[in-house]
Amino acid sequence: MSLEARKIRLIMQLRQAGISDTAVLSALERVPREHFVPAAFQDQAYENRTLPIGRGQTLSQPEVVATMTQALLCGPRMKVLEIGTGSGYQTAVLSRLCRRVYTIERHRTLLRAAEERLLALRLHNITAHYGDGWQGWPAQAPFQRVIVTAAAAEVPGALVDQLGAEGVMVIPVGRDGREQDLLRFRRDDRGILSEERLCGVRFVPLILGVPGEDGRSTAGPDGGSLA
Numbered sequence: 001m002s003l004e005a006r007k008i009r010l011i012m013q014l015r016q017a018g019i020s021d022t023a024v025l026s027a028l029e030r031v032p033r034e035h036f037v038p039a040a041f042q043d044q045a046y047e048n049r050t051l052p053i054g055r056g057q058t059l060s061q062p063e064v065v066a067t068m069t070q071a072l073l074c075g076p077r078m079k080v081l082e083i084g085t086g087s088g089y090q091t092a093v094l095s096r097l098c099r100r101v102y103t104i105e106r107h108r109t110l111l112r113a114a115e116e117r118l119l120a121l122r123l124h125n126i127t128a129h130y131g132d133g134w135q136g137w138p139a140q141a142p143f144q145r146v147i148v149t150a151a152a153a154e155v156p157g158a159l160v161d162q163l164g165a166e167g168v169m170v171i172p173v174g175r176d177g178r179e180q181d182l183l184r185f186r187r188d189d190r191g192i193l194s195e196e197r198l199c200g201v202r203f204v205p206l207i208l209g210v211p212g213e214d215g216r217s218t219a220g221p222d223g224g225s226l227a
């Protein structure tokens with residue numbers, strides 16, 4: 001089966017799984033996932049599964065990317081903060097739906113590779129930054145949307161602080177190696193925050209600090225899939 005046929009099959013699977021936002025589906029259709037997938041996994045680029053991207057990190061399952069993107073309720077004038085650039089795939093999808101994407105990654109090598117891929121696709125409304133996403137990006141705050149693609153043990157306070165009025169944040173929260181909760185926070189026009197649980201997921205952990213500073217391992221076997 002050709003990659004194109006596999007892509008159409010995947011989009012149908014996503015529709016069946018409840019992804020109904022046509023802007024999200026069309027963004028997923030327009031971003032070539034094979035471009036973000038290691039050579040050895042090219043034939044699996046349009047399977048609904050998590051794939052390894054090196055450094056113990058993973059490219060999330062398409063259904064999870066679609067679910068999170070749909071839950072984020074993006075609009076074309078919005079400024080979005082993404083924590084955990086990884087391969088850059090989720091970044092590319094967001095860049096098709098929003099005005100500008102600010103993305104932070106704590107692995108230099110992953111960040112460089114992602115930046116090259118995004119440039120090659122001529123996606124220019126993205127600003128990437130090497131650093132610790134727990135701190136967010138104060139200089140660019142507030143953000144209308146915040147998305148975290150690694151599981152936080154607890155919700156980072158800095159990210160909540162940097163979420164603007166009528167903002168939406170989608171974040172997996174829970175322990176590494178266990179089922180985590182995909183949560184959505186919404187801030188109303190008076191600044192009051194509400195929380196809702198969307199589904200169970202499995203992500204690699206959101207680690208505090210950057211490599212070399214904390215000396216901790218970043219390995220995680222099964223990030224970014226539905227639990």
Ligand code: SAH
Nearest residue numbers: 059084086087089090105106133149206207
């Ligand atoms: N969205 C990515 C998948 C990311 S996997 C994609 O589409 O490919 C989670 C990523 O979060 C990993 O690349 C990991 O290095 C990164 N990460 C973990 N903790 C982080 C932190 N504190 N700050 C920034 N990035 C972090």
